Amino acid sequence: MQAVVLDGVGKQYRLGQVDVPALTDIGFEIRAQRFTVLSGPSGSGKTTLLNLIGGIDRPDSGRVLIDGQDLDALDDDALSDFRARRIGFIFQNFNLLPVLTAFENVEYPLLLARVPAAARRERVRELLDAVGLADKAGNLPNQLSGGQRQRVAIARALAARPTLVLADEPTANLDSHTGEAIIALMRRIQREQQATFVFSSHDPAVLAEADDAVHIRDGAITAIERRDGVMA
Numbered sequence: 001m002q003a004v005v006l007d008g009v010g011k012q013y014r015l016g017q018v019d020v021p022a023l024t025d026i027g028f029e030i031r032a033q034r035f036t037v038l039s040g041p042s043g044s045g046k047t048t049l050l051n052l053i054g055g056i057d058r059p060d061s062g063r064v065l066i067d068g069q070d071l072d073a074l075d076d077d078a079l080s081d082f083r084a085r086r087i088g089f090i091f092q093n094f095n096l097l098p099v100l101t102a103f104e105n106v107e108y109p110l111l112l113a114r115v116p117a118a119a120r121r122e123r124v125r126e127l128l129d130a131v132g133l134a135d136k137a138g139n140l141p142n143q144l145s146g147g148q149r150q151r152v153a154i155a156r157a158l159a160a161r162p163t164l165v166l167a168d169e170p171t172a173n174l175d176s177h178t179g180e181a182i183i184a185l186m187r188r189i190q191r192e193q194q195a196t197f198v199f200s201s202h203d204p205a206v207l208a209e210a211d212d213a214v215h216i217r218d219g220a221i222t223a224i225e226r227r228d229g230v231m232a
């Protein structure tokens with residue numbers, strides 16, 4: 001089963017008078033309920049690709065389909081609604097709201113999804129427990145370590161039970177020991193929730209955990225590695 005299909009996707013950025021190609025004719029499929037890593041050097045186009053998959057940005061050419069839904073067929077309101085219900089995001093810089101506690105940060109997407117208060121509390125407690133932060137619920141982000149902040153961000157990304165979780169270099173700002181613990185945690189949650197995870201990373205520890213790896217260079221795919229042995 002395919003969770004994500006990219007078909008002839010291209011994206012360019014306008015810099016002054018010139019268009020700089022960031023992605024050219026990207027076509028591949030991401031398997032559902034797998035852990036896929038987008039791997040490539042700095043500037044190869046990983047963040048741009050994740051933003052297109054997540055509907056944060058739109059391609060200049062080609063199509064992105066999530067569970068069969070063509071994102072281009074959705075207007076901006078429908079797209080943000082689709083994102084809120086179906087997709088969880090984890091960022092390199094955690095992107096927690098600094099004035100909200102760990103509990104409130106995780107609760108935030110549930111408020112947007114209009115989940116009733118009692119169900120929200122239960123879900124947030126369950127998630128903070130799952131990421132090992134039950135005792136830090138009342139802490140603000142600046143009262144947490146980097147690894148703890150990223151664990152809050154993971155809990156927040158999973159709160160609304162998305163089927164697709166996208167993470168942009170989630171271990172880039174963590175020391176290697178903390179980064180490995182975060183990957184193990186995400187791997188466990190991915191298996192438990194049967195969600196599809198797509199990460200961008202050039203961290204070998206992240207790559208080693210992947211089911212599938214998509215290698216990108218200069219905005220184009222150079223290889224797709226399926227860990228069940230098939231090489232495309």
Ligand SMILES: Nc1ncnc2c1ncn2[C@@H]1O[C@H](COP(=O)(O)OP(=O)(O)OP(=O)(O)O)[C@@H](O)[C@H]1O
Pocket residue numbers: 013014015020021022040041042043044045046047048049
């Ligand atoms: N807003 C922008 N305006 C102009 N050019 C951009 C913009 N964002 C990205 N680019 C260019 O597009 C290309 C791809 O960038 P992207 O951020 O997707 O790469 P990346 O693989 O995620 O890099 P990194 O690992 O350093 O985050 C790069 O050449 C970059 O300079």
